[in-house]
Amino acid sequence: MPQTTRILLPESAIPTHWYNVVADMPNPPEPVLGADGKALSPDALSAIFPDALIEQEVSRERWIPIPQEVRELYQLWRPTALVRAHRLEAALGTPARIYYKYEGASPAGSHKLNSALPQAYYNKREGITRLTTETGAGQWGSSLSFAGGVFGIDVRVYMVRVSYQQKPFRRSMMQTWGAEVLASPSELTASGRAALAAHPDSPGSLGLAIAEAVEEAAGRADTNYALGSVLNHVLLHQTVIGLEAKQQFEIAGDWPDMIFAPCGGGSNFGGIAFPFLADNAAGKKPVRLVAVEPTSCPSLTRGHYAYDFGDAVGLTPLMKQYTLGHDFMPPGIHAGGLRHHGASSLVSQLYHEGLVEAVSVPQLATFEAGITFARSEGIIPAPESCHAIRACIDEALRCKQSGEAKTLFFNLSGHGHFDMASYDRYFAGELEDFDYPAEAIRDALARLPRVAEGV
Numbered sequence: 001m002p003q004t005t006r007i008l009l010p011e012s013a014i015p016t017h018w019y020n021v022v023a024d025m026p027n028p029p030e031p032v033l034g035a036d037g038k039a040l041s042p043d044a045l046s047a048i049f050p051d052a053l054i055e056q057e058v059s060r061e062r063w064i065p066i067p068q069e070v071r072e073l074y075q076l077w078r079p080t081a082l083v084r085a086h087r088l089e090a091a092l093g094t095p096a097r098i099y100y101k102y103e104g105a106s107p108a109g110s111h112k113l114n115s116a117l118p119q120a121y122y123n124k125r126e127g128i129t130r131l132t133t134e135t136g137a138g139q140w141g142s143s144l145s146f147a148g149g150v151f152g153i154d155v156r157v158y159m160v161r162v163s164y165q166q167k168p169f170r171r172s173m174m175q176t177w178g179a180e181v182l183a184s185p186s187e188l189t190a191s192g193r194a195a196l197a198a199h200p201d202s203p204g205s206l207g208l209a210i211a212e213a214v215e216e217a218a219g220r221a222d223t224n225y226a227l228g229s230v231l232n233h234v235l236l237h238q239t240v241i242g243l244e245a246k247q248q249f250e251i252a253g254d255w256p257d258m259i260f261a262p263c264g265g266g267s268n269f270g271g272i273a274f275p276f277l278a279d280n281a282a283g284k285k286p287v288r289l290v291a292v293e294p295t296s297c298p299s300l301t302r303g304h305y306a307y308d309f310g311d312a313v314g315l316t317p318l319m320k321q322y323t324l325g326h327d328f329m330p331p332g333i334h335a336g337g338l339r340h341h342g343a344s345s346l347v348s349q350l351y352h353e354g355l356v357e358a359v360s361v362p363q364l365a366t367f368e369a370g371i372t373f374a375r376s377e378g379i380i381p382a383p384e385s386c387h388a389i390r391a392c393i394d395e396a397l398r399c400k401q402s403g404e405a406k407t408l409f410f411n412l413s414g415h416g417h418f419d420m421a422s423y424d425r426y427f428a429g430e431l432e433d434f435d436y437p438a439e440a441i442r443d444a445l446a447r448l449p450r451v452a453e454g455v
């Protein structure tokens, strides 16, 4: 019998509910705090988010129903394939079995559409006609542009200036789906003008673009804000990835020992890992869950577990998170989606409690891994996804040394078709490794907001 490579599911297998990890956490999530250091009431967020998403943000229900309209839209590309990477295994000469879930199959090219569609849906249902957002690498902006178009919502995207310049075709995609795209920092907001006054050539940062988008949404009744990662409801929506994967591993008659995902804000990691964490919590055979971040933006592995803002300016509430400091200016590495100063509160807390792991990998080694993958499996991975591939290949090579036949599973969170300029620079020898300097981390941490808990 020929070996099975792609494990496919019928459309009816698209999950009917998202999985909320909060129900299975050993400790309740740390509260979100207002500027006064006191726990924030959820309605304080209603200036920028619809009620349905605020409810999901604070929910402790284990299962949250996926609206039928969203499930039908998921059918545009879901269920995504679980692929056994036989050719990569052979190229590495490893006894490990390697699988990946291909989230690059979505129209926008990454997992981000899993959350963009429900976010647009709930905003539409509550009468919102405009959404603002930020985008780093362009994957989230593309996803929200398409989702906004589907529901007849106007979308304005503040795109980090360095990406705006590096990735013109991501901008064209957003415009094709009907969105308006501005380079951030822009002259349109007070946050943008202040940043430009201080640094006229500012390359921008995700934190600054968030500040611009939040500022605009907070100031207009018809406009809400949408975030592509970090928040609990975004991680919740992404659990369709892990829930499908569990059905697929049942069919394959296999089960992962280790799961790897690139970690920026934490949404694709939470999405693939949390449904397996539920089994760990239930006492089944534990699966090791590994978040993979760049050495140049190492929030989990080198940051501080403290209350910090979600944006660069201090407009958002305070969330407990592993952070490099909210005014951290990440170097212009080529995995824009991993350049956020902090990690999601849920991922941070689970990491702090030892229930998930984290590693960091340097830029050059990630491109090398992505190219090895592309030459054996065909798909050209997004630079963000290359981080998970690197960590997975490293483990497969350790299995080769030890002779262990582990089952390794990673999230191929997106394709790299709009990232070829980064590959070009890698081939031209223009990319470098960058370890974020310890002094810079210490300086940024000294500027963390002071709150009651005593940071």
Ligand SMILES: *Cc1c(COP(=O)(O)O)cnc(C)c1O
Binding pocket: 110, 111, 112, 137, 139, 140, 228, 229, 230, 262, 263, 264, 265, 266, 267, 268, 269, 337, 338, 382, 384, 385, 413, 414, 415
């Ligand atoms: C945005 C992005 C990431 C990282 O974001 P998370 O919120 O951590 O998931 C990883 N891969 C791709 C392709 C992305 O677009």
